[in-house]
Amino acid sequence: MSMRILFVLRAVATIAGIASCVVVQPAGAQTIIDQWSSVAAPPPPPLKAVMIDKNSTVLLMLDFNEQTCNMQRRPRCIESIPKVKKLLTAARTAGVPVVFTLGGGGKPADLPKDLAPTGNEPAILAGLDKFVGTDL
Numbered sequence: 001m002s003m004r005i006l007f008v009l010r011a012v013a014t015i016a017g018i019a020s021c022v023v024v025q026p027a028g029a030q031t032i033i034d035q036w037s038s039v040a041a042p043p044p045p046p047l048k049a050v051m052i053d054k055n056s057t058v059l060l061m062l063d064f065n066e067q068t069c070n071m072q073r074r075p076r077c078i079e080s081i082p083k084v085k086k087l088l089t090a091a092r093t094a095g096v097p098v099v100f101t102l103g104g105g106g107k108p109a110d111l112p113k114d115l116a117p118t119g120n121e122p123a124i125l126a127g128l129d130k131f132v133g134t135d136l
Contacts, residue, residue: 059091065106085114101126
């Protein structure tokens with residue numbers, strides 16, 4: 001091919017490429033942030049009564065120590081303590097065993113007094129996998 005034909009073909013290809021970028025918008029141009037206000041959450045599942053077998057059930061109290069549950073890092077954790085205390089009291093009343101984990105290098109004294117272990121309830125120093133080195 002002559003140099004003139006190659007030049008014309010390149011020029012046409014360049015113009016066509018630029019035009020397609022300007023005229024054609026990709027189908028997924030919007031992001032989830034653009035659509036955030038129109039995204040509908042699914043309805044909550046219906047609540048059902050359950051029976052708890054205290055011989056095969058344990059209440060796991062995971063990382064409520066101050067190193068991981070505090071107003072600076074996780075204010076919702078602090079706000080949940082009164083409701084969690086009700087659950088903990090109900091479990092103890094029903095004789096359900098309770099096991100505590102301590103994240104972030106915590107110790108039992110770092111747990112809120114409302115959620116502190118009693119009697120022989122274990123408090124286990126745990127990393128990301130709470131079940132390593134346990135029978136759970």
